[in-house]
Amino acid sequence: MDTFAADLLDWFYTHRADLPWRRERDPYHVWLSEVMLQQTQVGTVVGYYERFLARFPTLAALAAAPLGDVLKVWEGLGYYSRARNLHRAAQIVVAEYDGELPRTAAELQRLPGIGRYTAGAVASIAFGQNVPVLDGNVIRVLTRLYNIEEDISQQGTRRRLWALAESLVPADRAGDYNEALMELGRLICRPRRPQCDRCPLRQHCQAYREGLQEQRPVRRRRPRTPxxxxxxxxxxxxxxxxxxxxxxxxxxxxxxxxxxxxxxxxxxxxxxxxxxxxxxxxxxxxxxxxxxxxxxxxxxxxxxxxxxxxxxxxxxxxxxxxxxxxxxxxxxxxxxxxxxxxxxxxxxxxxxxxxxxxxxx
DNA sequence: AACACGGGGCA
DNA sequence: TGCCCAGTGTT
CATH class of the missing domain: 3.90.79.10 (Nucleoside Triphosphate Pyrophosphohydrolase)
Known part of the structure; x- marks a missing residue:
């Protein structure tokens, strides 16, 4: 089971999707894409991402814009507090960090709208920091790889998953590894009908071995909405x-x-x-x-x-x-x-x- | 620790 | 059409 990282990276380097925010590694671009990708799927984000950057090409331009303009470009994407926080954080970066995003996950996480996930993603992808990410994709991949039966809506399970994710980050190429894990979760290790026959980590996957991949992750059922x-x-x-x-x-x-x-x-x-x-x-x-x-x-x-x-x-x-x-x-x-x-x-x-x-x- | 916060994808 | 998905901030 040890090192699936090498197999994962090999797969990623040959199957990596061409996405607008992957053409260069500008920290502002990485940050924007990660915020937009919270709660939102890649296909929806692409158009918004391109329109947003056309309208606010730099972090300084975003900071200088009225909030109403930012919300207007965000219109339809949902979770509008993301746009408000992004705008506020850009102003803080200009005022307190000389317009440059901080380079460590810990500093990034002090900005509004940047939690542990986004801090880890930006720090590893844009700045090469050796830190983990844990989003829905990674949770799905890890609970299947390790056949984790605990309810992932529990706080304790989340804490243990973060610790597991941290222990697995390779010593170098953390950014590629994190992106690869999320890409695998998105394209292969999907919520329903995972494509195990195409999965580069099949040999490492405990849930697959038991035929339980579709039963992972385990999640408490949500009550009906009124x-x-x-x-x-x-x-x-x-x-x-x-x-x-x-x-x-x-x-x-x-x-x-x-x-x-x-x-x-x-x-x-x-x-x-x-x-x-x-x-x-x-x-x-x-x-x-x-x-x-x-x-x-x-x-x-x-x-x-x-x-x-x-x-x-x-x-x-x-x-x-x-x-x-x-x-x-x-x-x-x-x-x-x-x-x-x-x-x-x-x-x-x-x-x-x-x-x-x-x-x- | 529990809840609030939009919209899209899929069967 | 009904069900599923999911980071961050607030309380």
Whole structure:
């Protein structure tokens, strides 16, 4: 079982995928790619990565940009705190590290948005430090190689896996080794139907030997997520705001923090959706509306709950908006909405509005 | 230690 | 369509 590292590296050097962040080893590029790859698959990341670097070519350019611009490029990628932390960390690097990313995992981990995984990845890949990484791919490969039966959602199991990963990092080429381990997990040692017949580590794999590879890793089952109905208003203004629509910016902490939305909220027991909408708009923005026709219904899944978002056309009938439950608000045309960052669900409302020849109200 | 945080892939 | 996936920060 000893040294699978040599077999792994041989495989990697012949099968290594050509990805944009692998063309050079610029620390800023490695960092950006690793942050984007958190919780997000390679195929999704590539386009975002290229657009992001085209817009913010250097760490200094990122640090100098307004957060709204960063969120706009991040729009649709999810987990928007990653973008906020990346932006804040870039500003810290410029202010406190003379614009150069620190070179050790320990120093990197002090920056916002950089935990043990990202610190290990950047330190080993960009700076050649001899440190491990442990992400979902590595966990899967290691629990199969060593046929680990412990529940990986347990803290103690994670700690032991980190220790195991650390003990396995080869004395040189840690960056290549770490990338190879994750690449193997992504392409061969996949969650379902692993491609063991193509795996360079088959001879080293204890779970394969027992035919248990598909039973690893062991994970506690998650409880079902609840479902909510949410009402959202497409609120048309009057007078000087005629043909403009009211949008609101969400508070920076919490779900979709800092993103823009069609204001509204969660339906409560015994309420019709138009009643929900009227109540929420009064609570959050202090405005009165006449609720009109439904525009579209959008289903969306978050980690801990699912929502059905019901969009209604509304007419603003009274009260100047105030920032009560929102970070900001704006009256904008449909075309101007392209300049604001929205979540996926609200983007679908915009798409529905764009498909219609004209507003009904 | 437990929970919050988006969106995509796959059967 | 329902289920699975998963780093970091906060509390």
């Amino acid at each position: 479902h909510y109905d949410v009402a959202a208003g497409v609120i048309y203004g009057t007078g000087s705001n005629a043909s403009r629509i009211l949008i609101a910016q969400r508070p920076v902490d919490g779900v979709l923090g800092g993103l823009w939305e069609f204001p509204g909220g969660k339906q409560e027991a015994g309420e019709t959706l138009p009643e929900t909408l009227a109540r929420e708009l009064e609570e959050e923005l202090g405005i009165m509306v006449e609720v009109g026709e439904p525009v579209v219904r959008v289903k969306h899944a978050f980690t801990h709950f699912r929502i059905t978002l019901h969009a209604y056309e509304c007419r603003h009938t009274g009260g100047r908006p105030v920032k009560r439950g929102v970070a900001d608000f704006a009256w904008v045309t449909l075309a101007e909405m392209a300049n604001y960052a929205f979540g996926k669900a609200d983007r679908q409302i915009i798409a529905a509005l764009l498909e219609r020849p004209r507003q009904l109200l």
